[in-house]
Amino acid sequence: MVERRRFGDVIPHLILLIGIAIVAFPVYLCFVGSTLDQATIANGQMGLTPGPLFFETYWRTLFVGTSGTTREPVATMMFNSFVMALVIALGKIAISIISSYAVVYFKFPFRMAAFWMIFVTLMLPVEVRIYPTYKIAADLNLLNSYAGLTLPLIASATATLFFRQFFMTIPDELIEASKLDGAGPFRFFKDTVLPLSRTNIAALFVILFIYGWNQYLWPILITTHDDMQTIVIGIKKMIVTADALTEWNVVMATAMLAMLPPVAVVVLMQRWFVKGLVETEK
Amino acid sequence: MASVTLQDVRKVYAGGVEAVKGVSLDIPNGSFTVLLGPSGCGKSTLLRMIAGLEAITSGTVSIAGKVVNEVEPAERDIAMVFQNYALYPHMSVYDNMAYGLRNRGTAKEEIEKRVAEAAKLLAIGDFLKRKPRELSGGQRQRVAMGRAIVREPQAFLFDEPLSNLDAKLRVQMRIEIRRLHNRLKATSIFVTHDQIEAMTMADSIVVMNGGRVEQTGAPNHVYRFPATRFVATFIGSPAMNLLPGRIAGPGEAEIAGGGRIAFDPNAFDVTPGREVEIGIRPEDLRLAGSGEGALTFKKDFAEELGATRLFHGTVGEGAVVVALSGPAPAGDSFGLSAAPDAVHLFDPASGDSLRRA
Known part of the structure; x- marks a missing residue:
């Protein structure tokens, strides 16, 4: 148990507060920047209090876009990012839960070989196989499409391993009881495995959604049209080399907006995390 | 209800271990038969072969006169109560009992009727909407039995169902299972390593050791006329x-x-x-x-x-x-x-x- 001493709580809290400050201060600064006008930031007159242009900047960022750099408004980019993150997260979960189910519950020739092949792909993230993957995507006419953005990122060894470990904790008696109750492999999956995996799926969704949302290298290669840009790439493109032209207030607002969906996912799914930890139903 | 007949049943595992070495048994219709023996004597393997959860290496298992060696567990028309109950944790008590019937396409009214009857019989009517984790061990045990009863199977198989209960509850449940049997008159096969359970519940005890049947008979007969030294020392405390x-x-x-x-x-x-x-x-x-x-x-x-x-x-x-x-x-x-x-x-x-x- 945790020791309880009168002054013992002070130091941990101090450390936590310092940690929070380190993380939160740049975010706050970013928010302040998004409420000022471009000239103030460019002149280095930015203070620590928010300026008056909150609604104006965010309206322009979301629905108009910057003048010279990215011709699309950030709302489109957010939509693209959202679609990409969602499809990647759901696709990864769907594929990996099915493949783990096959590896854990079915006896077929080369079962372990199949499992190890999935395992080995852990060592082959997109960055490593980027050229052949790009070539294939291009040959299949997947450039500048949602399919091209998401499909190559969907296959996932991590999630497969994660579900495999979880499936192995489901007692054998449940499978046997299902067999006696007349449930075949499909029914057992749908009626027992899937409901029992709910909290695991939720946890994985959070991780994978953020993974998808933060993708940078792959989208930058596969999308050339402005209307297929994701928000992470949008931020990059807004920052032009000639400093005076960069609309820093819009960049800051975009950065703030880019943070919102992952934060929302974490906040909304937190309840499930806790539920998954508290509930021991097996 | 039906009789269960085993003819020279053997089980050899992939590693070459012979768990059951040729067992022939005749379990008459409506009897309560207990398979008794120490851990590793093959009694659970035998039960699982009857259930169809374990492949039969050689010999035949017949239920109601029909050889079922190649029949899927669900089609053997038997119900099993597991040691750890094996209730579906995410389903309510009602759904746990109804699941098998639904999978068989039983009509909704019929399911409701059977679950209600079983719930009344087992005094679990108040918990039908609860999840298994909200129940005590004894109540879960009843639900597991309810799930078997609603199926109205040819035979009930019990795989050490009382060993997860505390001593007092075990005595109580064993009386209840026996009382239930007297009422339903269903062919039951009960596996245990506890000779007191065997003595108190069985119509017929099958004492097993090392994959073989040592002796079969009524509890009193097995107690008074043990056929081998093993039976003599295993039965009686x-x-x-x-x-x-x-x-x-x-x-x-x-x-x-x-x-x-x-x-x-x-x-x-x-x-x-x-x-x-x-x-x-x-x-x-x-x-x-x-x-x-x-x-x-x-x-x-x-x-x-x-x-x-x-x-x-x-x-x-x-x-x-x-x-x-x-x-x-x-x-x-x-x-x-x-x-x-x-x-x-x-x-x-x-x-x-x-x-x-």
Whole structure:
């Protein structure tokens, strides 16, 4: 148990507060920047209090876009990012839960070989196989499409391993009881495995959604049209080399907006995390 | 309801381990049969082969006269109660019971009727909407039985269903299972390693050891006429005392270094001089006055059980336990005797009973 001493709580809290400050201060600064006008930031007159242009900047960022750099408004980019993150997260979960189910519950020739092949792909993230993957995507006419953005990122060894470990904790008696109750492999999956995996799926969704949302290298290669840009790439493109032209207030607002969906996912799914930890139903 | 017949059933695992070495059994319609034996004797494997959860290496399993070796578990029309209950944790009690019926396409009204009946029978009507984790061990056990009952199967299979319960609940549930059986008259096969469960619940006990059946019979018969040394020591608590000795004359055996004891000469097929193992149950031994041809018992220590006392000590060279009620005998050594028909004789080499067939 945790020791309880009168002054013992002070130091941990101090450390936590310092940690929070380190993380939160740049975010706050970013928010302040998004409420000022471009000239103030460019002149280095930015203070620590928010300026008056909150609604104006965010309206322009979301629905108009910057003048010279990215011709699309950030709302489109957010939509693209959202679609990409969602499809990647759901696709990864769907594929990996099915493949783990096959590896854990079915006896077929080369079962372990199949499992190890999935395992080995852990060592082959997109960055490593980027050229052949790009070539294939291009040959299949997947450039500048949602399919091209998401499909190559969907296959996932991590999630497969994660579900495999979880499936192995489901007692054998449940499978046997299902067999006696007349449930075949499909029914057992749908009626027992899937409901029992709910909290695991939720946890994985959070991780994978953020993974998808933060993708940078792959989208930058596969999308050339402005209307297929994701928000992470949008931020990059807004920052032009000639400093005076960069609309820093819009960049800051975009950065703030880019943070919102992952934060929302974490906040909304937190309840499930806790539920998954508290509930021991097996 | 139906009879279950096993014909020379064997199970050899992939590693070459022979778990069940040729078992033939006839479990009559409506009987409560208990498969009893120590861990690893193959009793659970046998049950799982009847259920269809384990492939049969050779031999046949028939339910209601039909060979079911190649029939899927769900189509064998049997229901099983597992040791850890194996309730679906995410389903309510009602859904747990209804699941098997739904999968079989039973009409909704029929499911409702059967679940309601089973719930009433098992007194779990108040928990139908709860999840298994909100129930106590005993209540989960009832739900597991309810799930079996609603199926109205040909036979019920129980795989050590009471071993996860505390001692008090175990006694209570075993009475309830037996009462339920008396009501439903369903063919039941019950696996346990607890000889008290076996004795109290069974119509017929099948004692197993090392993948073989040692003896089959009514509890009282198995207790009174054990066919082998294994059965003799496995059934009854504390275990039967076994003492080396030889036949001294007609109806009389001599315990090595411990005196003579009379046995029923008509019951055993022995000739004087033969080496035997003499078995006497602790509860069959009683105090004897000296000079009555008694065995001399040297007391080591005593255990107080309330109604009886267990005295641990030796007769001759062998360790002996005696269960006595009434006042404790004085002194560290006293005489013991047993009725001639309470004396069992076994072959020292094979362990088989020397009783005439």
